[in-house]
Amino acid sequence: MDKVEIYYFSGSGNSFAVARDVAIRLNAVLTPIMSMINQESIETDANVIGLVFPIYDFKPPQFMEKFICKIKNIQSKYIFAFCTYGIAPSKSLKHLEKTINSCGGNLSAGFAVGMPQNGLGSGKVTQVQKEMMFNEWKNRIDEVCASIKNKKTEEIDTSILFFNILKPQILKMIPVYLAFTKQILFKGIDSLALTSNENCTGCGTCEKICTQNNIEIINNKPSWLDNCINCFACLNWCPNGAINPGDADLSIKNYHHPDVKISDMIIPKK
Numbered sequence: 183m184d185k186v187e188i189y190y191f192s193g194s195g196n197s198f199a200v201a202r203d204v205a206i207r208l209n210a211v212l213t214p215i216m217s218m219i220n221q222e223s224i225e226t227d228a229n230v231i232g233l234v235f236p237i238y239d240f241k242p243p244q245f246m247e248k249f250i251c252k253i254k255n256i257q258s259k260y261i262f263a264f265c266t267y268g269i270a271p272s273k274s275l276k277h278l279e280k281t282i283n284s285c286g287g288n289l290s291a292g293f294a295v296g297m298p299q300n301g302l303g304s305g306k307v308t309q310v311q312k313e314m315m316f317n318e319w320k321n322r323i324d325e326v327c328a329s330i331k332n333k334k335t336e337e338i339d340t341s342i343l344f345f346n347i348l349k350p351q352i353l354k355m356i357p358v359y360l361a362f363t364k365q366i367l368f369k370g371i372d373s374l375a376l377t378s379n380e381n382c383t384g385c386g387t388c389e390k391i392c393t394q395n396n397i398e399i400i401n402n403k404p405s406w407l408d409n410c411i412n413c414f415a416c417l418n419w420c421p422n423g424a425i426n427p428g429d430a431d432l433s434i435k436n437y438h439h440p441d442v443k444i445s446d447m448i449i450p451k452k
């Protein structure tokens with residue numbers, strides 16, 4: 183009987199929802215990556231390992247590399263991965279494969295799952311589009327889980343951005359990317375730092391949800407330290423919509439996966 187362990191990272195719940203769906207079907211242990219990232223090494227007797235994460239800027243988040251190379255006996259494990267993406271999976275899973283190879287392991291199967299965008303332009307995604315993405319995933323879960331159960335080697339999902347560019351949901355994002363580029367060129371990247379506005383009640387949700395312990399509530403307002411990875415968990419889970427990236431209008435709306443609760447996301451502080 184295979185022992186399966188799934189390590190996941192999630193800012194707004196999309197990757198958590200995918201990890202949980204897969205864990206239920208594979209009877210796997212579900213572990214947040216951030217609860218283990220500072221361990222010297224990761225030892226597990228699981229012979230099947232799953233990695234689930236969102237794409238950031240066409241790649242897996244940077245900390246994935248640090249995490250993967252800590253896994254002991256990685257060469258003896260069957261490894262599968264899911265990336266969730268808002269626009270296009272690009273070559274993220276290929277990047278992940280390279281990292282796993284460099285640590286001595288192999289990526290046997292890599293699946294890309296389209297989920298609502300949680301960053302730039304999230305406000306442009308309609309409810310109909312969101313439902314389509316959720317349904318597409320629901321229709322695919324059993325097939326991919328059966329493949330993992332049989333420890334099959336699958337072709338790794340990739341996409342070429344050029345061929346996605348004419349999709350309506352991508353065309354809708356173009357004004358957002360132009361506004362983003364203009365903001366950086368004319369006001370500098372620091373002008374996009376996260377801040378709270380007058381709707382902030384100092385409730386502390388952002389401090390609890392921050393995946394990096396990077397927020398402190400000082401004088402009833404959040405204060406960001408210098409370890410932000412831009413997962414947008416604070417912005418997306420703020421119950422008052424009180425967090426913005428500076429004064430730019432980048433159509434970022436509070437989004438989180440509808441079937442994920444804030445209590446699912448909070449990693450107990452050590």
Ligand SMILES: Cc1cc2nc3c(=O)[nH]c(=O)nc-3n(C[C@H](O)[C@H](O)[C@H](O)COP(=O)(O)O)c2cc1C
Binds near residue numbers: 192266268269302413
């Ligand atoms: C900083 C940042 C960068 C992102 N970059 C990409 C990207 O390059 N391509 C893409 O398709 N989606 C991108 N996204 C969207 C997320 O990958 C997507 O919404 C994902 O499902 C979020 O998962 P989570 O809820 O588990 O955090 C980005 C999101 C953020 C916050």
